[in-house]
Amino acid sequence: xxxxxxxxxxxxxxxxxxxxxxxxxxxxxxxxxxxxxxxxxxxxxxxxxxxxxxxxxxxxxxxxxxxxxxxxxxxxxxxxxxxxxxxxxxxxxxxxxxxxxxxxxxxxxxxxxxxxxxxxxxxxxxxxxxxxxxxxxxxxxxxxxxxxxxxxxxxxxxxxxxxxxxxxxxxxxxxxxxxxxxxxxxxxxxxxxxxxxxxxxxxxxxxxxxxxxxxxxxxxxxxxxxxxxxxxxxxxxxxxxxxxxxxxxxxxxxxxxxxxxxxxxxxxxxxxxxxxxxxxxxxxxxxxxxxxxxxxxxxxxxxxxxxxxxxxxxxxxxxxxxxxxxxxxxxxxxxxxxxxxxxxxxxxxxxxxxxxxxxxxxxxxxxxxxxxxxxxxxxxxxxxxxxxxxxxxxxxxxxxxxxxxxxxxxxxxxxxxxxxxxxxxxxxxxxxxxxxxxxxxxxxxxxxxxxxxxxxxxxxxxxxxxxxxx
Amino acid sequence: xxxxxxxxxxxxxxxxxxxxxxxxxxxxxxxxxxxxxxxxxxxxxxxxxxxxxxxxxxxxxxxxxxxxxxxxxxxxxxxxxxxxxxxxxxxxxxxxxxxxxxxxxxxxxxxxxxxxxxxxxxxxxxxxxxxxxxxxxxxxxx
Numbered sequence: 001x002x003x004x005x006x007x008x009x010x011x012x013x014x015x016x017x018x019x020x021x022x023x024x025x026x027x028x029x030x031x032x033x034x035x036x037x038x039x040x041x042x043x044x045x046x047x048x049x050x051x052x053x054x055x056x057x058x059x060x061x062x063x064x065x066x067x068x069x070x071x072x073x074x075x076x077x078x079x080x081x082x083x084x085x086x087x088x089x090x091x092x093x094x095x096x097x098x099x100x101x102x103x104x105x106x107x108x109x110x111x112x113x114x115x116x117x118x119x120x121x122x123x124x125x126x127x128x129x130x131x132x133x134x135x136x137x138x139x140x141x142x143x144x145x146x147x148x149x150x151x152x153x154x155x156x157x158x159x160x161x162x163x164x165x166x167x168x169x170x171x172x173x174x175x176x177x178x179x180x181x182x183x184x185x186x187x188x189x190x191x192x193x194x195x196x197x198x199x200x201x202x203x204x205x206x207x208x209x210x211x212x213x214x215x216x217x218x219x220x221x222x223x224x225x226x227x228x229x230x231x232x233x234x235x236x237x238x239x240x241x242x243x244x245x246x247x248x249x250x251x252x253x254x255x256x257x258x259x260x261x262x263x264x265x266x267x268x269x270x271x272x273x274x275x276x277x278x279x280x281x282x283x284x285x286x287x288x289x290x291x292x293x294x295x296x297x298x299x300x301x302x303x304x305x306x307x308x309x310x311x312x313x314x315x316x317x318x319x320x321x322x323x324x325x326x327x328x329x330x331x332x333x334x335x336x337x338x339x340x341x342x343x344x345x346x347x348x349x350x351x352x353x354x355x356x357x358x359x360x361x362x363x364x365x366x367x368x369x370x371x372x373x374x375x376x377x378x379x380x381x382x383x384x385x386x387x388x389x390x391x392x393x394x395x396x397x398x399x400x401x402x403x404x405x406x407x408x409x410x411x412x413x414x415x416x417x418x419x420x421x422x423x424x425x426x427x428x429x430x431x432x433x434x435x436x437x438x439x440x441x442x443x444x445x446x447x448x449x450x451x452x453x454x455x456x457x458x459x460x461x462x463x464x465x466x467x468x469x470x
Numbered sequence: 471x472x473x474x475x476x477x478x479x480x481x482x483x484x485x486x487x488x489x490x491x492x493x494x495x496x497x498x499x500x501x502x503x504x505x506x507x508x509x510x511x512x513x514x515x516x517x518x519x520x521x522x523x524x525x526x527x528x529x530x531x532x533x534x535x536x537x538x539x540x541x542x543x544x545x546x547x548x549x550x551x552x553x554x555x556x557x558x559x560x561x562x563x564x565x566x567x568x569x570x571x572x573x574x575x576x577x578x579x580x581x582x583x584x585x586x587x588x589x590x591x592x593x594x595x596x597x598x599x600x601x602x603x604x605x606x607x608x609x610x611x612x
Contacts, residue, residue, distance in 0.1 A: 135572040140579060140591070147588045190580050197587040371573070378580045385584065 028449060028462030034213040035411060035470060036403045037166075044220040047170045049177045049206075051118045061182050062124045062142075064116030069145030071109035072152060077102060079152075086155045091162050091208060099159045106152060110175075113149055117175040122182030129188055129238070130246040131273055143183075143194050150179060150198045157205050166216055169209070176202045177225070184230035187238045189382055192230045196385050199229050203392045210399050217407070219400035219423055222393060229389055233346045236379055240339035243332065243371075246273065253328050263324035270328065304330030311337075331369065338364040338372055342379055350387050351432040354454065357383060384453075388461065390429040391453045397426040398435050398448055399465045406446075411470025413446025414439075430454065444469050 045052075083102055086094060103110075116122075124142055127133050153176045160169035176198060183195035206222070209215050244250050249266045252258060258266070301323045307330045308318050318326055341360035345353040361380050365373055405420045406413060414420050417439040425434055430453045439448045445468045452461035582590035 131573055134576050138572060138575055138579070144591050147591045150588060190576070190583065193580060193583045194588065194591065197583060197590075200587065374574070374577045378577060378584065381584050382580075 026459045028452070028459060028464040029207075031207055031399065031463060031465045032211055033399055033403055033406075033465055033467045034211050034215065036407050037214050037216045038407070039216075041216055045224065047166075047216055047218055047221045049170075049173050049202075049218070049221045049225055050181065051174050051178060055118050056120050057115075057118050059119050059121075060125075061116040061119035061122040061178075064112055064119060065122070065146065065149070065179065065182065066142065068109050068112035068116055069149055071112055072106055072148055073145075075105050075109065077105035083155075084151065086158065087151055091158060091212075094158060094162055096159060096162065099155065103152075103156055103159065109149065109152065110156065113153065113175050113179070114171070116182070117178035122185050124186055124191070126187075128245055129242055131242060132246060137188075140190060143190065146179060146183060146194060146198070150176060150201060153179070154201055154205060158208065161205075161208060161212055161215075164212075164214065166214075170216075170221075173202060173205065173209075176205075180229070181226070187235060189235050189239050189378065192232060192235045193382055193385070195230050196382070196389055199389050200385075200392070203389065203396060206396055210396065210403065217400050217404055219397060219404055222397045222400060225393065227390070228386065229393070230386055232383055232386055233343065236342055236346060236383075237339065239375065239379070240335065240342070243335050250328065250332050253325050253332065257321050258325050260322040260324070263322040263328065267324040267328050270331070300327045300330075307333060334364070334367055334369045334372060338367075338376060342376070346383065349432055350390070350429050353383075354430075358455070384455065387430065388453055391450070392463070394426040394429055394435075395448075395450050395463045395465065398450075401425060402446060402448065402465065402467050406467055406470075413441060413444075413467045413469060415441055417448075 041047075079102070083098075086099055127136060129137070153172055157169050157172040157176070160166075160172060180195040180198035180202065183191045183198065186192065186195075206218065209218065247266070247270050250270070253263075253266070304327045305318055308326060309315065311333060313329075321329075338360065341364065342357070345356035345360060347353075348356065357380055361376055365376050367373060401420050401423050402413065404422055408422065417425070417434070417436040427433065428435055428450075435448060435450065438450050439446070441447070445466055447467075448463075448465040450463045450465075452458050579590075584590070
């Protein structure tokens with residue numbers, strides 16, 4: 001009987017252990033800083049993360065990026081999943097010979113990518129973004145192609161790094177950061193998002209660089225990267241103005257009083273196309289379809305009138321307009337106010353913009369304007385992703401400042417953060433303050449532990465840079 | 471003489487003793503302790519405990535097996551660019567789904583890139599030219 005009891009206990013214990021097993025501890029990423037190159041570096045900008053201005057050539061980079069992607073896709077070799085895994089496997093497990101063999105098949109793609117990176121500007125020459133033209137853009141083939149090129153460059157960099165070919169690795173970083181920059185020159189939010197994603201990948205490559213013994217210091221190269229990394233201000237304005245590009249007639253409603261027929265016609269066009277563009281999402285929310293019907297019954301009018309009064313228009317002025325124009329003014333006014341509130345958050349430093357962005361999202365996401373409810377969270381998240389990159393960049397500058405100090409002090413870390421005086425110490429873009437509070441010396445090791453950025457505060461986004469004495 | 475006689479007796483006794491074979495204990499100590507413990511135990515408690523434990527184990531096992539997947543909560547966790555590229559298959563983009571509006575698909579694509587980074591972009595088919603916008607659609611979009 002006892003044996004039966006024990007047999008019964010084991011499965012219970014097993015089941016309970018499955019449920020009660022604690023999640024693996026998740027903390028900041030550990031980055032062990034390696035001693036930098038002992039060779040005297042000629043010039044602060046011996047290494048750069050964007051092509052040297054002397055190497056730049058006039059012209060548009062976009063056609064060359066497309067050609068680079070074509071060269072990749074038309075190569076006889078097709079990358080297998082196992083080969084793509086070279087992007088992420090530990091550096092010491094990279095099968096160098098195999099990687100060499102594979103990358104040699106893509107020399108044309110690399111050459112064209114380098115030429116593209118050196119071009120002075122990038123214009124993807126896409127038609128203006130409107131609710132009607134978005135159909136033409138999808139599925140964003142030019143962005144899909146950039147994905148492949150970026151991953152290929154990432155593999156090339158890793159091979160060069162493990163082989164100690166730092167000049168080549170730096171050039172690959174230049175090409176990659178240039179691709180990200182060229183995407184960030186686009187008008188659309190999706191382009192900047194892909195640019196941000198490529199920047200993030202390349203910052204991870206730089207983290208590998210600073211952990212490689214003998215790697216040259218990149219403090220000034222990192223500092224020279226243009227800030228902000230992506231022009232979110234322009235993109236958000238552009239995207240939020242899609243409403244006016246889509247319905248040019250809306251410009252008139254702000255300037256003049258339309259006839260009832262003109263106003264009805266414009267209102268029908270706006271609502272009809274919006275419903276069509278949203279498709280299923282509009283049906284899910286049901287607001288616009290209901291809105292159209294409601295508008296015909298003039299039930300939207302009181303709400304729009306109330307809004308306009310709250311925004312400062314006089315009752316006399318409102319009552320002189322056709323009801324459809326009042327509804328349209330209320331609709332467009334929601335867009336304008338949301339755009340302006342978002343923009344406020346983008347034009348001030350991050351630590352001041354964060355509460356503004358949160359307030360803007362809180363105020364406008366509960367609107368009955370379905371297009372806005374879809375767009376605003378994406379804008380906010382894009383901004384957060386951009387801030388995250390800025391923070392990672394600042395952290396890497398700190399890491400390189402630490403390595404510089406150690407190189408000048410027999411490999412020893414500074415006792416306190418302010419002991420680093422050879423270079424300007426970075427400012428935390430999230431807090432607007434220095435990183436002094438995050439630095440400490442433990443067991444002779446200098447440790448800079450930067451907590452994850454708000455608002456998500458995901459532990460794995462934190463960084464722990466550690467400099468052991470030589 | 472008498473000594474020789476005693477020696478003979480001793481010898482015969484010794485040989486008689488040699489003839490004896492060791493016999494096992496009539497009482498096994500281990501068996502005795504087991505039976506004593508068994509006799510002192512309250513059988514009902516063990517039976518109940520065993521049945522109850524077994525039932526709990528079976529129920530938990532079945533629950534674990536058939537329980538529905540936990541609700542997916544999307545958090546904009548940035549992708550780990552070090553992760554395997556192929557490990558995260560690009561999420562399907564319903565490019566041709568007629569029921570989904572173009573703008574909604576565009577927003578969906580943005581969300582995918584936010585969630586999965588570059589892997590959020592749908593893979594372009596190799597050796598296939600991307601569908602370039604036709605002149606008419608470009609003209610209409612202007």
